[in-house]
Each structure stands twice: as structure tokens, then as C-alpha cells.
Amino acid sequence: MSTFHARFPHLYILLLMPVVAYLGFLVPAYGQRNLSGAPEIELALHKLNVLGSVLMIAAHPDDENTALLAYYARGRSMRTGYLSITRGEGGQNLIGSEQGDLLGVIRTQELLAARHIDGAEQFFTRAIDFGYSKSADETLAKWGREKVLSDVVWVIRNFRPDVVILRFSGTPRDGHGQHQASAMLGKEAFSAAADKDRFREQLRYVQPWQAKRLLFNVFSFSAEQEKQASEMPHRVEVDTGEFNPVLGKSYTEIAGISRSQHRSQGMGAPERRGPSHNYLVTIAGPPADHDAFDDVATTWMRVSGGEAVGRILAEAERTFVPEQPEKTIPLLLKVRPLIAAMDDPLAKRKLDELDETLALCGGLWLDATADRYAAVPGSTVNIELEAINRSQIPVAWAGYSLISAGADVAGLKVESLAANQPKRVAAAWSVPADQPYSQPYWLRKAHTGETYEIEDQRSIGMADTPPVLTAEFGIKFHDVGITLRRPVHYRYVDPTEGERIRSLVVVPSVAVNLPEPVELFPSEKPKKIEVAVKANLAGAAGELHLDLPPGWRAEPVSQLFRVPDAGGELALAFSITPPHAEAQGRLRAMARVDGKEISSGMTVIAFPHIPPQTIFPDATTKLERANVALTGRKIGYVMGAGDQVPEALGQLGCEVKLLSARELAESDLGGFDVIVTGVRAYNIRADLRANQRRLLDYVRNGGTLIVQYNVAEGGPFGGRHSGELAHIGPYPLEVGRGRVSVEEAPVRFLAPDSPLLVSPNHISERDFEGWIQERGLYFASEWDEHYQPVLETHDPGEKPLEGGMLYTRYGKGVYIFSAFSWFRELPAGVPGAYRIFANMLSARGDR
Template sequence: MRLLRLLSFLFTLSISLPIQAQQPKKPNAADIQLMLEKLNVLGSVLYVAAHPDDENTKVIAYMANEKKFNTAYLSATRGDGGQNLIGSEIRELLGLIRTQELLAARRTDGGQQYFSRANDFGYSKNAEETFEIWNREEVLADFVRVFRKHKPDVVITRFPGNGMGGHGHHTASAILAKEAFEMAADKKYFPTSAAEYGVWQPKRILFNTHPFFYQRAGIEMDTAAMITLDLGTYNPLLGKSYPEIASLSRSMHKSQGFGSTGTRGTQIEYFEHTAGERATDMFAGFDTSWNRVKGGGKVGYHVDNALMYYDPAQPWIIVNDLVLAYNALDKVKDPYWKKVKQEEVKALIKACTGLYMEVKADQYSYTPGDSLTLSMEAINRSDVDMKLVSIRLGDRSAFHVNQKLFNNRPFNSDMNYVLDTQTSYSDPYWLKAPGTLGMYEVIDPKLIGTPENAPALSWRATIEINGTAIEYELPVIYKENDPVAGETYRPLEVTPPVFLNISEKVYVFGNGDSKSIEVKVLAGQAEIQGDLSLNLPEGWKVKPESYSFDLSDKGAEAVFSFELFPPPVAHSGEIQAVAKIEDKTYNNSLVRIEYDHIPKQALFPVSSAKVVKVELEKRGTNVGYIVGSGDEIPASLAQIGYEVTELSNGDITAEKLQMYDAVILGIRAYNTNDRLKFYQEELMEYVKNGGTMIVQYNTAHQLVTKDLGPYPLQLSRDRVTVEEAEVRILKPDHPVMNTPNTITEADFEDWVQERGLYFPNEWDEQYEAILSSNDPGEDPRNGGLLVAKYGKGYYIYSGYSWFRELPAGVPGAYRIFTNMISIGK
């Protein structure tokens, strides 16, 4: 029923809310009961660790739903340095995926999410190394900010501060948590966040321990002085035990392969005292009732009434008590609990009345200055007498509607807006400015700690019930109907008017030949005309120097080809694509990340590509590639002239494989491809008949077969994390070090993130160890490159991080990998 068409005026972008790209939650009667019970609890818990997936989701689910505390997880990093089991995204793109996986986990277990500005630069073996790369003072400031903002009564760390947690980031997170615990209550430390949120002293900080930590240290775990909790409780309102909820939450970490199966029954967790007041009960020493705050008694009275009279079949009958509780909160003197509980009451009123409100955009992306067509729906599905008083957009004055919302009768209106020309783009806030190896740069300090951007566009609706005005702030959404998935949502985007996508991230030039560089120009809005050119490093040349483009429709695209000529000597640099439109220049590319378990993500990084001139010879042409968990090696090999064929399971026969000069297995292939155990005999026969097989790193956990090669080898957790660590050539006369390229120490310069990971530590004497490396102070790791002659062919196992080095354009990595493919030719 369309009652009204109104509101055509200019709209200035509002930045204030977290993105809600998922379908809005519509609480059922059991959800409302749980929300009511939570409303009566004034307690707060903060869980602290280093990465997405470090958190104990059982603890978070229990604290949020059983204890009903305001529960959150602070992750020091976004997990950029990890590996990706579901795709080829690494570094910042992986960090964005893991951020959204954490948010999906929190939607599942009931917690909230915070981050610091620390960048996950890769595996670190101790906290000292971590603090050399992170800006310790800035990360500590972020921890203190979150402590003051969330005001936890209890802080729980996943790791100890003594190194038993293994990873240096783990230890660093515990050290910083303890320092923040001691500083958050003193306004002389980090006065900016003290002025913004006030100071705060948690009651105690605990280490959520496990026998694993003590086994690693070779000592026995003594539980006598520890606090214990049984987290195996069943929640009848949710229909699950907390371990079952935790398994669903943990299974959101799909990029890390952490799918989990729920369990039932008693499950004891142990907590060791770190600092603060000692107690046998972790919740001792603070009041979680409404008596905690001045003026809370009257609020508690109305909440108790709501709980007493709540009827799941008629939830709206308690709305009057909720409105009275909302009004009583105005007199509560504690600003933290006042704000938290007002938002909880508002959510309950909305749930009890079945109040549904949305403003929907007609497109999912816009550019600054665009005109938007929006449609609004508001409907009250209860007998409660309510009125939509006004709608307020951004910084504009409220538009008064004064429309009564009758039971189950929708109110609709259409609205037109124009985005301000200075509206900022909606790419992730921590990626807008260049950071460092260890830290992200955040331009707006108020965003520090927040998990993601505010919505690209938001609106406020004022609802009046029983003479009380209640304001709801909601994101403008985009949704569409998918023929298979049905109603689907995606984040609204504010984008540049034009995107320039260079077809490859790295171009590797050998033997002086030129390469064609393709640039796709994509229109972010209609009627885009301009000129396209490339910015070049010194010594490089391009033909032609520029192109003109004219795209009439939004979404239209055109591809332009430049011929790029390298300098005569080895050199590396960066090219950038630039569009000039009237008097403005643009250099953004468009990267989209789309997986079913997280909202669609868009980034607009600088349109650039690395260009590398390298002295390179190669033997052979045809390469077969068996994909593992996903990497960009095939595209990298194509850069230097190899014809790479991705092999399906039906292609893996000794006879069919003979056409390839080498067969390469992608990263973690033996962890992710169940069929490989059945094709191992065919692969070994291929090698025996004269083929070359190259296996990249796998983990020892969940191998589909232990027989990775023609002779026994044992994988370990040995790794070399320092990318500058010395690499010693143990077999300088071996063909893999000499043919067709002579490998020297210079080929191990300018590596990124690490040397390698999960090296074998035991192997049959038939294997020859070619290289040796180790992190400072450790024993040599000689298993990073093993070569064995088998029949007429060669088998190579390598834990060196080719999946990082080749896409990063590291010249020496190309020369060594080419030699591996070329061996025996």
C-alpha cells in the first residue's frame, strides 16, 4: 500500500553506523526472552588475543548468552599474514576476509568485535621480534582505548605472556593486555581516549589456559589454584549447548579451514589469575544488578515487570514497561551503562512490536554527487499505538511525517537524494592510507578499534509510543531477489567515477622482450570521458603514450593495450594507470571479494603493477598444475612464458602427464584434495618415466596421504620467518642451482614476509638437501628444498614460500623456480 510520495532534497553522507550487509535480524519469542534477561544484567567481559580464530568461542558464547554479559573479542590483528584455504587472496585481501569472518562469528555467538591497528606481518617466533615490527606504543594505545570504551569487569586472554603461546603475536597480545589493564585507569596514559571514554579499571585479568600450553613447555598443568567453568551448559532458548554454538561460530573461519563439529555434555575450561583482585569466582567483587548504577533501581523495577508479564504469544503487552524503563534510563548517572541499556531497550521494543523499517536504494553503488532513488517501508505488527514522527538524513533537519503506524498496514514512501560531491569512498578505512609492515594507518582516530566502516549511507527514524520519542538509526540498504538464494543483501558503496584495472599484478620481463599491458577502464557512473596513460619508472618506455575513452553507461568497460619496453639491465619498479577527466585525475582499481559466508566486499586500491626485468633462461614450456588451497603461481609462470594447464582429477594419469615438462602441486594440495591419495601412484609413475614433479608446502595436519614422495619424508612445523635470513647453498654444484640459471646469494634478496614454512625435518637419504636457512639464534633448517632422482625423473619438495615470492615479483624466486622446472632437461 503506497500512502505517500515525499522528501525530495539534497542528502549529505552520514558516517555513524557499522555496516549491516546481512539480512536484518527478526527476533523470535525465544530471542526476546533472552534479550529481556540480558537487559537485567550489567556485566562486561573482554576476551583478548592476536588473530581472527584465536578466540575461544565457547567462552564468548557462554559469557554472552549464559552470563548475559556485554561480551567482546579484541583481536590485535586482522590476520593478514595467514594462509588462505578457500581462495588466492593473501595479505590485505585475506585480512579483509578474516575481518568479515570474525564478524560472522560474533553474529553467531552473540559477541562484539574490536581490532587494533597492528598488521599481521606473518609468523613471529617471539614477542621481541613482534614489537620490533609493530609500533608497540600505538598498539598499546589501541588496547587501552578498547578497555576504556568497552569497560570490562573481567579481561580474559587466550595466551600467556611468558611465551608458552608459541607465536610471537600471541605472547605480545597477552603482554599488551596486562599493560592496558594497568594503564586504563590512569588518565595520564593516552589522554585522548581517557577524555573520550573516561578511565576504567577492570576487576581482574585471567589467562584462559589449556594443557596444550604446559605440554609445549614440558611441565605439568596444576589446576588447584585455577578458576574453572563448565561451558557445556545447554541453553533451551537457543536450542543448543554452548559448545554447539561455539562450533557454528568457529566454522565461520572458513579461510583457515576451521570447520568445527558441535559437542554436548560437561566441558571444563580453566582460568589462571594474571592481575587484579584474586578470587575463586571470576565474577566476584562487582554487582551486575541495576543496583550497580545510580538511578538504576527504577529501571530494574520496570524490567522485572516486563520479565514477569512477558507472553511469547503477545510480546507487545510489555512495551509499556519497556518504554517506562527507557524513560527511567535518562536519570541513570553512568553514561556507559545508560547508552548500552538504552540500545538494548530500543531493540526490544522493535522486536516486541514486530516493527520493521528500511530504506532501500535502487542501486548498490554510487559516486559522489550522484542522485539516488530510495524507497522506504515502515510497518508496525502489533496492537501498540505508535506514530512515525520524523525522518532525519545525515546532518539535515528532521522531516516531519507524523504518520500513525497501524497494525500490519505498511507505510511506504519514495525519496530522492543527491550525495555530496565531497563524500569519501567506502573502501575499508584501514586501507585508505599507506601503512607500514607492522601497522595500519588510520586517518580518523575515532575509527580506531572498530571492526569495519560505518555504512555508506544511514537514516534516522523517530517513533513515538505513549508520548515517548524513540530514535532508531539504520543503514540504507540494497537488496535484490536472487532466483536461487532469494532475498539477498549487499553493502551500499560510494565509489570513484572510474576504475582502472591492470590485467596482472606483476609483469616479469626476460631476455629484453616487450610485453602487452592491458588496462580495463570501467565506468562507475554514466557519461565518462577522459584520457588514460601509464606512469612509468625511470628507464622504461611505452607505446602509445595515452588513449582517449568515452563510456556512456554506468558499468560499461573498454580495454586498452599498451606495449611496455623494459630497460636493458635488470631492474624493478612500479607502473600506475591514471585517468584524467576534465581537471581531475583518478588512479583507483576495483577489487571485489565475494564468498557466500560473508558480505560482498569492495576495495579501490591504487591501480598499479610491479614490473621486473630479470636475467632469466628456462627449459621446457608445458606445465601441469594441480590446484591446492589456492595460489597465483600459474599466472606467475605464465608471465615468463610457460603454458600452464590446471589439471582436474581425470587428467592425472601417468600417460596423460607425459606431455608436461613438469607437474606442480599447489600449496596444501595434500591437505585439501582428497583424491590425491588415489592418484599418488600415477604421479610417481610419471616421475619414474622421466617427469619432474614439484610439491609446494603442506601442513602435517590432515594430510590425505603420508606418502608424499617416492621416498619417506616427515613434515614438521619448522619455518624461517625472517625474510632476510641467510640462505646457504649446501649443494652449489647441483643442477637445480646451475641449470639454466646460476643461483647465487643475490637471488635471495628482497624476499617478502618469510623464507618458508612447514619444512620437512626428516627425510630418506635418497633426497638431497639443497638449501639451508634459519631464524636468528636457531639451528639450521635444511629441509626447505629437497630433490630426489627417481627412475628417469626428479621429485622436488619445497617449503620455501614461492606462493608469496612469485606474485610479489621477486627476481631470484623466478630464477630458482625456473631451474626446478628445468631440471633434467
């Protein structure tokens, strides 16, 4: 369990340490602790006497059964983990424009926020969510079956679960190919983890492990599914609606709060009360008929010499007095040497839990605060260490160490901590000159396929990057010494939010930020690009130059810069001239500072429900010289869930105006050549739906309206049955769930003479080459005869889908519905996507 301050692992002990579990359920802003107290101590004492463990395996963030996780972690005090095969990089983002790797960073933190609530630990493999797949074979081929299987085996061997639970069946009824693959990998890893001849390179760090049984959490989303599950043999029923009086909530209530952390996916969930039946069916190992842990020893009796330990801990729990938690400390100190003497992984983990429980019972506050949240290599960070004994028992602060990947800093301070009297010590950390930047560990190396490149075997599976710097506090209770660890962070007060904390990060002295990931040149004309140099050190000075592929020219070639203040930024403009012919390449911006070349950007992902995440992308951008003609240039854009299409249209030379609710309702829309609605805009924006008649009048009077994809209504993965899409077009049009997940799927021209295919750019099959992730999603399933379907495509072996692009004249104007994935293809710089979208923008009416 956690202490009054968040618990973090030592940097050098086993890296797959538990994620911090918070007890409170009214989740405050990131980084803040919930009110806890006696219930937290009571549960911590109970958990000390429980040695069972369970690991759940599924494919993505949001696939986990949060109620089951809460039941086992909070209700049964089992060590509970969730292994998500991917970090969810391939999904859509409902809270911002981040996609791909950046979306994976957001969803990682959302999973950690969820685990703080339901009490489980979080793990990942190296696999990347490459988007919706209808085939397990495609999924495993893209990931590399053996590579990801080895990761699942690694996590099992580290975690050593007694029980493994699969969320999917490993059959086509799972739908998503990645869902199927997660179960297939889980089934194989269940046996492979125990085989000493499989993945022998791991045995340098871990031992083979055989879990007792493998269970499938049978779907029971509907009454029919629940009835079928309840009749299956060798099933175990778990009522996650059971009320826990210590927590003050049922596990389904906890699950609702936990699941609602998946905000980027729009997964807000109700806090359900009353019975909730979950069914677990044995698929490997001895059948379980009563409990998932049938015939599994979950007490100290499973450890040699553990009988006395269990007896003392049971007494500590039984005699615990909430108003006087310090009275439990003597029993905990009595049992500590017995556990410390045991050579067993379970005992070592329980020793860490015991030490944190001692701190809880003693009301001990330990903190390590840096004087800033960002430090550059070669600088010095001033740190204040603080200890407060908020009890009447004798406690001494015996010393401290600052632990980093470089040299440690040690200090001694042997003195007693008087009741509720803060003791503070000043320390300093000299950041090594070669200290790596605080990039998420899985993004440190570039990846080209569908798995991350991670060099250190021990890092695989970790949910997050270990803290840059950890403070170790030497504490003595009645002359018994223990070591407690806390991350060094930055603490500050926001006038509107109150006290906040941020992780300490190491950043470059200057960051080189390019404006766009892709720079499109629709003609041979030169284009101005501004490179932003951000200083993280006062007085940063150097020279910035651009590396360009052959045939491309920059004017000037380089520029000197000096930024006087830390945090300041300077924009340096370059004129880039492309070759005459179509071409591709990459531009790299390099800053030379004090003899060191820096080619890293810096971006901060900040949302209120997760800690700020600092990312250091390479200072490179894709150069795309492609002939693209365009006539409609003045664009009104109705942003929906968030996408980067407006920036992409700016690459074509368009003047793009983001339309507010007031502008939609009151402004003169006739001043726009084209109005485009963004991803899921009709699902998200009530003001758009309310002003649909104004938009159709705009079309009728000669304007062009382009509608991108929206989520079909109804069903477990669709929107609400609320009529959001009832009037999405000028004539009847129904959005379905048809999608084409294979990005190379052939495209057939249904209307070769359509203006969308011939003017001003002549579209050919070549324009559908080089697409990424998918062709499109949520195609129209039915439409009025006024609409002309323009393109047909489909995944291999499936029926043709003709509802991806529909064209109609309405009055004097043009209406276009297009569910192709422009929100992915345009920011990725796919030339054909630009040419097709330019034709849509150029489809003019008669005004």
C-alpha cells in the same frame, strides 16, 4: 539485542558500538536474518537488567575461545567483546588466492560472522599479522610496542570491561610470538588504561578505566593440561557445555557454529555436547575463587538511581507473555524516562538496547532500501523507507533522516501505522561530489610497516567501516518518541538463493584495473599489458595514460576511451619496453574523466559465507626487470588451497594449464615439461592423492614434478592422521613442522653443483635478498637417501633445517620437494625467487 532487522549504530555516536548479534544458529547466506521471535525478546529483556562486561584479548582471528564468548554473551547476558590484535593478514587462505590486506578483509568478515552467532562484539588494533614469528620481541619491534599498546588501552577505555580475559600467557610456551605479544600487551594495558598520564591524547574522547580483574584462560586442550589447570589456585571453572533451553543449544554447540565461520583458515569445528571445562586464573586484581565477576556489581544497583530501573525491568521480564509481547511495552515505556535521565555511559548504552527491545516487542519492521548498491560521487540515489507495525498497539511514524558524512536529509511523516500495513516513503540522497569511496577504513591510507595508518583516533578499534548512509526513523509508542537506526542497503532477489541484501557503496565513475600486482620482464624485450577500464556510470569517457619510471617506455603514451553502459568494461593494450639493465620501479595508470584524475582499481571479494566486500586498490603495479633464463615452459598446475603461482609463472612466459580431477586421471601428462602441485594440494585434493602413481609414472618416463608445501599431519594445527602425505614422493619422505619465519635468515648451499643452483641461472646469496614474511614452512623432517638436500636455513638460535628443498632423479625424470614460500615470493615479484623457481622448472629429465 538486535531487532527483527539488523541493528547498526548511528554514524556520529561513539564509533565503538556493538556488532550486531543474531540469535538464530542455523546460519543462512550473508545478509539474511535468522528466525527469532519470542526467545530473542526474552533474552533482550533479560539483558536490559545485566550491566556487567567482559573483554577477551588475543592475537588473531581464530584465537578466541568462542565457547566462553557465547557463555558470557548468550548465557550470562554480559556485554562481551573480543579484541583481536590483528586481522589475520599473514596466514594462509584455504578458500581463495587472496593474501595480505585482502585476506585481512576476509578474516575480518569471518570474525563478524562468528560474532553474529556467539553474541560478542569485535574489535581490532592497527597491528598487521606479518606471519609466523617465534619471538615476542620481534613482534613488538615490528608493530611498535607503544603504538599497539595505545590501541589496546583505547579499546579498554571505550569498552570499559569489568573483567579482561587473556587467551595466552605472555610466555614462550604460547609458541607464536604474536600470541605472546598479545598477552604482554593485555597485561600492561590492564593497568595503563587506568593511568591518566598514559596516552593522554585519548582523554579528549574517553576517561581512564580500571577493570576489576585480569584473568588468563588456561589452556586445557589435553587431559593433562585440564588436570594441571584444575589444580591451580584462584581459579574459576566455567562449564561451557551447559545447555541453554531458551537457545536450544549448549554454548559449545554455539561455539562450533561460530568457529566454523573461519572458513579461510579451515577451522570447521564440531558442535560439542556434554561438559566442557574452562579455567580462568586471576593474574591481576582481587582473586576470583567462585566466579569471574566476584565482587562486581552487574545490576542496576551500580548506577545511581538504578534501583527502581532494575525493579521495573525485572517485572517486565517476569510478566513477559511470548504470545503477546506487546503487553510488555507499557513497562518499558515506564522505565525509559528513568534511564534517559541518567548521566552514565552504561545507561546511555542500555537506552539504545531498550529502544530496540521496544521495536522487538512491537514487531516493528523498519527498512531503508536503495535502488542500486553502487553509487558514484555526484549522483543521486533513490531510497525507499518502509515501516510496518506488526502488532495491535498504537505506533506512529513521526519522521526520518538520512545521515551521512556529508549533509543530512530530513523528512516528516506523522501518521499512525495500522497493524501489518506497510507504509513507504520515497527519499533521495545526493552523493556529495567529494564523497570518499567505500574503502575499508583501515586501508584508506597506504601502510609501509606492520601497522595500519589511521588518522581518526575514534576509528581505531572498530571492526568494520560504518555504513555509507544511515536512516533514522522517528517512532512514537503512546506518544513516547524514540529513534531507531538502520543502514541503507540494496535488497534484491536471487533466483537460486532467494532474497539478498548488499551494502550501499560509493565507487569511482571508472575503475582502472591492472592485470597483475607485479610485471616481470625477464629480458629487455617489450611486453604487452592490458589495462581494464570499468565504467560505473553509463557513457563514461576520458583518457587513460600510464606514468612510468625513468628508462621505461609505453606505446602508446595514452588512449581515449568511452564505455557506453554502466558495468561495462574496456581493455586498453599498451606495449611496455623495459631498460636493458636490471631495474625496478612502479607503473601507475591514470584515467582523466570530466577533469578529474582517477587512479583507483576496484575488486569485489565474494564468498557465500560473508557479505561482498568492495576494495579500491591503487592502480599501480610493480615493474621488475630481472634476467631470468628458463627452458621448461609448458606447465601443468594442480591447484590446492589457492595461490597465485600460476599467474606468476605466466610472467616468465610459461604456458600454464590448471589440471582438473578428470585431466589428472585421464589426460596425457607427458605433454607437459613440468607438473607443479600447489599449496596444500595433497591436503586438499583427494583426486591428487588417488592419481599419485600416474604422476610418479610421469616422472619415471622423463617428466619433472615439483611439490610445494603441504601441512604436516596430526596435532592441533596440522592435518588429519589420514595418510594424506604418506606417498608424497617417489621415495619415503616425511613432512614436518619445521619453518623459518625470519625472511632474512641466511641460506647455506648444501649442494653447490646441483642443477637447481647452477642451470640455467647461477644462484647466489643475492637471490635470497628482498624476500617477504618468511623463508618457508613445513619443511621435510626425514627423507630417504635418494633425495639430495640442496639448501639449509634456520631461524636465529635454532637448529639447521635441511628439508626445505629436496632433489632426486626417478627413472628418467626429476622430482623436487620444496617448502620455501614460493606462493608469497613469486607474486611479490622477488627476482631471486623467480630465478630459483626457473631453475626448478628447467630441471629436465632424459626424455
